Amino acid sequence: MxxxxxxxxxxxxxxxxxxxxxxxxxxxxxxxxxxxxxxxxxxxxxxxxxxxxxxxxxxxxxxxxxxxxxxxxxxxxxxxxxxxEPTVTDPIRSELMVKIRGASYGDRAAIIEQARESLEDHRKRLSLYEFLESKDYPNPDLLEGRELDICLVLRGGVRLERFWIDWLTDYIDAHTRTTTKERRP
Amino acid sequence: MxxxxxxxxxxxxxxxxxxxxxxxxxxxxxxxxxxxxxxxxxxxxxxxxxxxxxxxxxxxxxxxxxxxxxxxxxxxxxxxxxxxEPTVTDPIRSELMVKIRGASYGDRAAIIEQARESLEDHRKRLSLYEFLESKDYPNPDLLEGRELDICLVLRGGVRLERFWIDWLTDYIDAHTRTTTKERRP
DNA sequence: CTCCGCATGTAAGCTGTTACATGATTCA
DNA sequence: TGAATCATGTAACAGCTTACATGCGGAG
Known part of the structure; x- marks a missing residue:
């Protein structure tokens, strides 16, 4: 399209x-x-x-x-x-993921910092989406048709933000754990 | 980039x-x-x-x-x-999400069918990623540096597929519920 | 008086997709 | 014999980004 x-x-x-x-x-x-x-x-x-x-x-x-x-x-x-028309699965493109994969060829601390910033960004979006959800669709079980569609897409946004938050938290934790281990041998 | x-x-x-x-x-x-x-x-x-x-x-x-x-x-x-260099959060583009939002302007059943196909696709990818995870990284807690990075990115892939599977299942369920309600008034 | 928002656009360039092309080898 | 894999590319086009441009009105 x-x-x-x-x-x-x-x-x-x-x-x-x-x-x-x-x-x-x-x-x-x-x-x-x-x-x-x-x-x-x-x-x-x-x-x-x-x-x-x-x-x-x-x-x-x-x-x-x-x-x-x-x-x-x-x-x-x-x-x-x-x-x-049939839909092909959309390709995913995440610059941050590429950077994380290549972190060992540069300054890892800088990349962890970028992950922290990204985490903040996703948290803000999640707050916004959750606010919109509670404001516009307090009773999702009663919805049908177009309203249900729009509500579900918003919920998709909420879940996608949660995915990023969970994963980025994991990433930062895993590398903090590593660093801590190195600092206390 | x-x-x-x-x-x-x-x-x-x-x-x-x-x-x-x-x-x-x-x-x-x-x-x-x-x-x-x-x-x-x-x-x-x-x-x-x-x-x-x-x-x-x-x-x-x-x-x-x-x-x-x-x-x-x-x-x-x-x-x-x-x-x-700082990274900007990557924009998301999902054709299927746009279609779902516009479902009421076309044949909703066809779109639910597309969601089912997409679900199948994501399930296959999840299986593959989980297989790779268990094969290549059976002990993630022992990893460090580059190997840890690569393992975490793969885990990100796993989680992203789970996001799609959960959300698509929800979407299909919500509309199946609606249809059932309509058929048994 | 400066900046911001409304409201519309142009132009250049980069990125990515689709279709086509070649020529050898291996496998069913 | 036909299809698939290895291995490289060209050409045309579609899509999107970045920078620039204009002009009015309102707020501070």
């Missing part, structure tokens, strides 16, 4: 401008897909050319005009087609 | 040809970084141009010659420099 279909999903939920979409990608749909504003604008342009979305210029008071995009019938059909 | 540094890590462990590296990226270092052979050859060429690696043509019997690459001193320094 790429971004096109993520935008179609987001615009199906609610028509939006490029900047609106950028903000949405900083949260919600952004738990599992990221995009910069430049890329969003470019792709929106292409999608308009393909007739997947239609754009309306909306004047605002005290602010620049904005172009509000909505999904067209061809866009809806394209989304439907894509959703039914 | 990108691939350059992953190749420097892999070549630091052991000098190798393009194809050797491709095989390594299908496992071990490939748990958290993937690359196709085409890209590896191209990047190796660039790295040679930059003087980070040095290549020696090795003749073989009954097989084509191969170009064995090894890290040079400038390459080693570059790796060291990169390892000490």
């Amino acid at each position: 790429a971004l096109e279909h993520a935008l179609l999903v987001s615009l199906s939920e609610q028509a939006a401008s490029g900047l609106d979409l950028t903000h949405r990608f900083d949260k919600s749909i952004g738990y599992f897909w990221t995009a910069s504003h430049q890329q969003i604008y470019r792709v929106l342009g292409r999608m308009e050319g393909d007739g997947w979305v239609h754009c309306e210029v909306v004047a605002q008071q005290g602010r620049p005009d904005k172009k509000v995009y909505a999904v067209t019938e061809p866009g809806r059909l394209e989304l439907e087609r894509w959703l039914a | 990108a691939l350059e540094h992953a190749l420097l890590v892999s070549l630091s462990e052991q000098a190798a040809s393009g194809l050797d590296l491709t095989h390594r990226f299908d496992k071990s270092i490939g748990y958290f970084w993937t690359a196709s052979h085409q890209q590896i050859y191209r990047v190796l060429g660039r790295m040679e141009g930059d003087g980070w690696v040095h290549c020696e043509v090795v003749a073989q019997q009954g097989r084509p010659d191969k170009k064995v690459y090894a890290v040079t001193e400038p390459g080693r320094l570059e790796l060291e420099r990169w390892l000490a």
Whole structure:
């Protein structure tokens, strides 16, 4: 794919401008897909050319005009087609993991420090996600359909952050243990 | 970064040809970084141009010659420099998650089926990783340094697969529950 | 008066994917 | 004979990042 279909999903939920979409990608749909504003604008342009979305210029008071995009019938059909298409498992890319694997070719202490920073980052995200979960979905058992989907994706975000926190804690502990052993022979 | 540094890590462990590296990226270092052979050859060429690696043509019997690459001193320094550099948290990209979020705009049953296939895929990988873990690192508490690093990265792979398995099981269950409710009103 | 947010974009470049290509050897 | 493995690559394209650009209005 790429971004096109993520935008179609987001615009199906609610028509939006490029900047609106950028903000949405900083949260919600952004738990599992990221995009910069430049890329969003470019792709929106292409999608308009393909007739997947239609754009309306909306004047605002005290602010620049904005172009509000909505999904067209061809866009809806394209989304439907894509959703039914088989999905290949996404490749994983973690720079930190590569660094950790190569730690013995450089300054290990610096890499452990990077792991600590990453841990902090993941803890902050977890807090945010847990806050959103308790605020928006206090009774997940009662949900169905679209709301259930969105809640489950958020829960996926929570679990993924927990994975990182658990693993990074383990990593730091394992190397602290080693260091302690070396210091008390 | 990108691939350059992953190749420097892999070549630091052991000098190798393009194809050797491709095989390594299908496992071990490939748990958290993937690359196709085409890209590896191209990047190796660039790295040679930059003087980070040095290549020696090795003749073989009954097989084509191969170009064995090894890290040079400038390459080693570059790796060291990169390892000490701060790391930004890698963005996550999951096509399946986007599809799940958009499931209500298409055929939900088809998407649940894709989730089932993905679950199978992750179960297979988990089996492989667990096998490698028990084979290569039966006593993780005794490890130190480079071996410990490599073992911990593998354990990260195990945990990441478990995350996917747990979450996908939850997702499928939640929607099966919903369907059952609807069928028995 | 400076910085921040709103709102849109362009241009250059890097990274990665897909498809194609060659030629030898080994195995069923 | 056909397929797979070894071994290397080219070419075209798609996707994404980084840096730059503009202009208005509001807050401090």
